[in-house]
Amino acid sequence: KKWQKFWQAKKIYQTLSSGPAKAKKLKPFYVLDMFPYPSGSGLHVGHPRGYIGSDVYARMKRMEGCNVLHPMGYDAFGLPAEQYAIEHKVHPKEAVKRNVTTFKKQLSIIGLSYDWSRKINTTDPEYYKWTQWIFLKLYNHYYDSEQKKARPIKDLIKKFEKENHNWKKLSALEKQEVLMKYRLAYEGEAEVNWCPGLGTVLANDEVTEGQDGHLVSERGGHPVEKIKIKQWFLRITAYADRLLSGLEELKWPSHLKEIEKNWIGRSEGSEIEFPIKNSEEKIKVFTTRVDTLFGATYMVLAPEHALISKLKIENWKEAEEYINKARHKTAKERTNAEKEKTGVALKGVKAINPASGEEILIFISDYVLADYGTGAIMAVPAHDSRDYIFAKKFGLSIRKVVEQGTLINSGKFSGLSSEEARKKITEFVNGKIVIKYKMRDAVFARQRYWGEPIPLWRDREGILHEVEKLPLKLPNVKSYEPTGKAEGPLAGVRAWTEKGFETNTMPGWAGSSWYFLRYMDPKNKKELAGKKELEYWKAVDVYVGGAEHATGHLLYARFWHKFLRDLGIAPAEEPFLELHNQGLILAADGRKMSKRWGNVVNPDDIIATYGADTLRVYEMFMGPFTDSIAWSTESIIGARRFLERVWRIAEKVIKEKAKETGETEKRILHKTIKKISNDIKSFNFNTAISAMMICASVWEKGTVTISDLKLLLQILSPFAPHITEEIWLAAGEKKSINLSAWPKWSEELAKDTVFKIAIQVNGKVRDEMEIAADLSEEEVKKLALSQEAISKWLTGPAKKIIYVKNKLVNIVV
């Protein structure tokens, strides 16, 4: 507490804004934690792990002379606060306030070096004003796929006016409808979990599967059905290629990039058309395997396919029944790959294979997804397992057209490789090469109260207007209870609906998609952040947080950042240059820490018993930062012993006032400085601490000067800031250890002069010997051969002797 107060009073961790920082020629460095959702239950020992890691990094960077931005804040919109409000009949902001207080208290005793003056809270109207502002920008922009950037919707309107004669004839409502297809924030229809029993829409994690496999509400077990309602979307798919290519330059864990890559799901293929016999209509399909076109023996349309209503289907009744059935299945039922495939053949209509001219059957089946590709496929049962299963069931012909990468039974294309055939067949049938993505647009609406209001209003004619004066504040409501309609509680506020405001609010990820920019200039009233500050900080240099955000927060934040880049606001293409994921800390029983299991270990208790520095050192020492590891209150004593050893050494060193440090002690010190400097940069905190432990145990037996002691204190200080500060000042320093410069190591001293090398005979270690670092290869070999312990293994003359410098000699006989 003493040092925490001292740091606070001296404003040690205050970040300079760009002006003064530039005057002092300080380099910016931005170390960021994923800001937390302040939940009511408080922290367990697993939570601070990431914060400690980033804190160690930030502290080193500060000592390296950087102007470090290391802020903290709260992502406080969301469901739990709303549920708390319903239960306790208070405003959700009361719940937030309470939780933030607990959170801050728990965090502060760990000794983290945040600049709290830059704290932000997503629920603060001064903050969400800018979240709404960005939303309006998205609404007012479209994506120009030629220029590959967002452009004002005004430009598009101008273009329409110029190029399209009909445009001016359209009504305002019709124009709105057309533009909706281009806006980056647009209104569309999406499925929600509607629970008639509770009279409310439920989030996915409030819905579970009941006994008979049907969806029920977590609370009360009422039936839940999927219904479609009008909702706001963000056109993230427009940025799919940039989100994908941007990954390359990032220093992120490769598996995380892989997850994002798969999520975006780029695939290159061909779009080709199948004519329908005796009709003008054509069926457009997307395929990554045009080379198998000659093997397409039937086609399948998704039940929702628009073409179905235009075809003259003889067995329409049967088809209609199937379509209706499909509509009532949940998304989960629809996409379950294990279930049996069903479908209906459309009688009276036939498609023509554009390559072979063959007439083929058309089916409707729900194994084809309406919202991927074109909602229709050419089925090649010989080369696709799903088509194969379907063909077997319906007795359809199966024709093999590729064998060992070469086409067969494919007319003039037979003999070509699949690779060559793709281009040629696509051209042959007048198709085109296209790129599709699995990623879908993001639903940007929740039927909840506790979120940012959408700053648009609709007049009596149905025309949308922007809210001029932001923020559009959440109105107070009497009740957060469900309204009985598939809308949020705002639908029950007459003053709100009368003005035509949207009753859905933004999803939880809205505020977290740009907060890292706000930290750069958190109090700016005119802009989301000032240009000078944005240009100075550029991007987050090191970002620390959980891997579970790969396809959520990280992707959305990158999307918004790229959009803001297009607007000329964000100063870089990518927001998070380097990323590290902390692993989970599990309970001693190997399960997740949870109230439910009663296995939660509270950091407050650990700090009360062992001290904050011990907690910090132990959490960094447990194992690799990224790995999930079980907590062990038994093992923590090792970290405490290490710190006590440092303390004892310091007492001795300060008392003895030695004039010189011993040779061994000096060498190990420089080796350790080098290792710690590198290990912190690569987030290998566990090996860094191990190295300092080795140094301490060597030092305990030797002589060390006060000035060398100080060097060890400095490299230890990011991990154990309290104890090192205490000793640092006791050793005669006047200013905080935080303000001292990170030690430099001597490359010369960090090098070993003597090596213990192994002597192997036929690859097996038979002896060891010590050699000087500069001994020549010849001499080492000679020395090895002359070792007595070796002679008994030399059954003949050496065929070959291998020498690996300062490692080993291997004698092959």
Next chain:
RNA sequence: GCCCGGGUGGCGUAAUUGGUAGCCGCAGUCGACUUAAGAUCGACCGCCGUAAGGCAUGUGGGUUCGAGUCCCACCCCGGGCACCA
């Protein structure tokens, strides 16, 4: 099913990326100090063996003077995606 990680002492882990496997820590054993306990310090601590030595990094093969590390096949654990054509 597909795509990523990973499997090393009783436990958490380390190994300069093809070069002495087990650093550091926890637990444990013995000893010193102490009237005693604790703390601290010292020694030991993969398995078999009195020893010499042999065997050991999930399993089985391979490449190499040399493999925890590279290649092939398989088993197990964790994560992601999943009827995406």
